[in-house]
Amino acid sequence: MAENKTVDLSAYKDVWVFAEQRGGVITPVVFELLGKGRDLASDIGDVKLCAILLGEDLSDMTTQLFEAGADVVYTADSPLLKNYTSDGYTKVISDAIHEFKPEIVLYGATHIGRDLAPRIAKRVSTGLTADCTKLDIDPETKGILQTRPAFGGNLMATIKCPNHRPQMSTVRPGVMDKAPVQKGRTGEVIPVTLTLQESDIRTKIIEIVKTAKDMVSLTDAEIIVSGGAGLGDASGFELIKKFADKVGGVVGASRAAVDAGWIDHSHQVGQTGTTVKPKIYIACGISGAIQHLAGMQTSDIIIAINKNPMAPIFEVADYGIVGDLYKVIPELMEAWG
């Protein structure tokens, strides 16, 4: 347990965003955090929006952070920080927190953010709320109200961190609006004091492997566009993929489509495939056999496109379109803009 010593809250100031980078490229969620961070900073009033950036050769990335709204960028430039390691990043950021005392620190809930934030929280003895979907400032206390889904999304919990600083959250990527880019905007660069030694880092990175294959993460997807036997042949999935890209979704399939060899089993939704619960499930040319429904019927919104008005899929669909999917989908894509 964190020791219950009293913290001088007034000593902490400013909103920080952890500027996660991979291979010299800033992770998209950082710009979302800067967007939200700006709102939080102005709601508190009289505080700066800062980013903390670790890595090697930081100048280009620093510029980007200023243009996305950071007033200050704290930098830690070292070959030891080129790639993420739990030990290295935890030490540098914890030290910087002790040195500069930010009031709020935000991290993207990426694999790195989820690994890093709890370690720092323990190191600096403060609270952390994971995977937040909403952040606000309490007008009275000026503390942060961190809202996150719990119990598989069935409960929204709003969490405060009244007595410890900084107040820290990881934020789910894709839920906050990106900060607008202001070309030419600059700010102050403050290097943090680096005491990091190679021996502090227990992890040795041997190789970073990027999988070439499109990873299908049906369970995490918010939108799934699924194709079934109604596609007629394998090339139908090109249309489904286009449609999915357009709406920001992931491609799913019925077993009939998988068995026909049109698409890999990793895409199969249903009793013997993946069980999904996206915000929107779009079933194209899928009849709606119970073995398929069992895997998707709890989706928030189900949209069915099928030329047979009697197809059982319409019994679970919130929106049904009776028609040829090859005519309907292009029109939908156009309407989407």
Added chain:
Amino acid sequence: MFEKKHEMLRKLAREFAEKELEPIAADAEKEGAYPKELWQKVAKYGFTGITIPEAYGGCGGDYKSLAIVVEEFCKKDAAASSLIMSNSLSGAPYLYYGTEEQKQKYLRPMVEGKTIGAFALTEPGAGSDSGATQTTCLWDEEQGCYILNGRKCFITMGPICDYAVVFAKSNLEAKGTRGISAFIVEADWEGFSRGKTEEKMGMHASVTSDLVFNNVKVPKENLLGKEGQGFKIAMGILDAGRVTVASQGLGIAAGCLDLAVEYSKERVQFGRPICKLQDVAFKLADMATEVEATRLLVYDVADKLDKKQKVTLQAAMAKYKAGEVCNQVAYKALQIHGGYGYMQDYAIERMTRAARLVSIYEGTSEIQKLVISGNLLK
């Protein structure tokens, strides 16, 4: 009940099973198919047309004969009754409801071992409740034929059939089961396709798959029986079909008993064959008694069928009893084999997996109980 000809047939079927089926059963299970030559051999011996009249290339035998052959086949190879499905599910619809042309065109080549038929009733959403059929086969005035659309699942011989009797709604207005008709559909027609071969727990040599119909044009002459008669046809076939499945259960049970008796005499533990242990001997006694009770039930129904009596109730009882008994007997027989029984080198392992199907297909045990209790309580 049995005549001389039945005893001769039993002898023939037994020899065939021992000589042709038993030696390849394990391989066929691994391969997931019977060798082509076997199909022809089965036909050459006349097993494909036991109950089919001579006019269509069959032997004109009775149901007792069919039960005998199925029992003997399944004693050695649980999946083998699918080789002679032309006598029941695949062939009977033509025999009972087909026109002369349909019988000559579809039934005869099946009996002669030239073609393979299938019976397509079950759908993803319509199993026990076969009236819930979603497949449609609607008359198209413009094209002058029926247009078949839908998907059938779990179709025995689906992956290799040349044609199938397909049950579909031909009238969307007619209430419930009355709008269903039966159609003969050929596999090389445009719009006909098959799902992948299902990977089953057992009976691997008896192949199973989906059949898919996408705007298949079905000519008028391929309507089987009359429009709207489909459900009646399906149920009528199933009565006789159930006797075949009951015989299959009987054969599996009897085969498992044989394996257990033989093994218990050979296996020595604590200085003597395990059959000398009273618990093992008593198990065998229980198994033999159950097998005999089932046998009497099965042959009694076959006899009643031959006498043209209505057998719905008894057929359900025989199917129910045989389905459950073959599972119990297989379980005990495997137990008697000890650890060896759990290995694929021993036939009992294959027979036990196969037994599991008998209480499920052609109407689950629960559906049989529904029929039986319905008859009791009406």
